[in-house]
Amino acid sequence: MQNNPAQAVVFLESAIAEDPAHLLAHLYLGIVYEQLGRTNEAIIIYRRVLPRAGDLSANIANNLGNVYFQSGNTEEAERYFTQAVAFDAVYSRAYLGRANARIKAGNLQDAIADYERYLALEPNSSQRTSIERLIGLIRTEAASEEMRRIMAEEVERRLAEEREKILESVSASLQAAADLSKGISSGAEDVEHYEGEFELD
Numbered sequence: 736m737q738n739n740p741a742q743a744v745v746f747l748e749s750a751i752a753e754d755p756a757h758l759l760a761h762l763y764l765g766i767v768y769e770q771l772g773r774t775n776e777a778i779i780i781y782r783r784v785l786p787r788a789g790d791l792s793a794n795i796a797n798n799l800g801n802v803y804f805q806s807g808n809t810e811e812a813e814r815y816f817t818q819a820v821a822f823d824a825v826y827s828r829a830y831l832g833r834a835n836a837r838i839k840a841g842n843l844q845d846a847i848a849d850y851e852r853y854l855a856l857e858p859n860s861s862q863r864t865s866i867e868r869l870i871g872l873i874r875t876e877a878a879s880e881e882m883r884r885i886m887a888e889e890v891e892r893r894l895a896e897e898r899e900k901i902l903e904s905v906s907a908s909l910q911a912a913a914d915l916s917k918g919i920s921s922g923a924e925d926v927e928h929y930e931g932e933f934e935l936d
Contacts, residue, residue: 778799800816816832827857
């Protein structure tokens with residue numbers, strides 16, 4: 736509470752040593768480890784206590800999601816945010832965390848759904864404007880991408896039609912040339928035999 740995590744570690748570790756079932760001590764120790772940048776130790780503490788966390792399950796799963804997110808592991812982050820939501824369907828921070836993890840992973844449509852769920856649960860959120868702007872940007876980009884895809888398909892269709900017309904035209908020209916060559920005889924099919932002498936005048 737005095738924002739002195741280095742000193743808090745000593746007391747919290749001591750509390751857990753005296754009472755290994757003390758859930759709040761585990762929760763706070765995990766938070767202190769996060770503040771000190773001791774990510775792996777925070778993960779160990781949270782994972783150790785999660786199976787018996789009871790009413791704190793959503794909170795601890797959410798904290799695990801945050802730790803993994805901060806360490807760049809968006810897959811594990813999303814998994815634990817999802818667990819937090821499973822423990823408590825109205826745990827708003829887990830929706831926000833999962834939305835951020837999904838954005839990082841490129842899963843934009845599911846991220847929008849989570850952002851909207853978060854805003855529904857937290858209508859007065861100080862982040863509302865930023866989140867709404869982000870949702871609008873994602874939707875605009877998605878619409879632009881869809882328009883580019885449709886235009887590319889249309890261009891490809893027209894090119895295919897044009898290629899087909901050119902091929903038909905070339906084929907017709909070749910066929911006409913072949914037909915014309917059949918009508919012209921060079922007389923080479925039969926060799927004429929002449930008898931007698933040729934005299935020049």
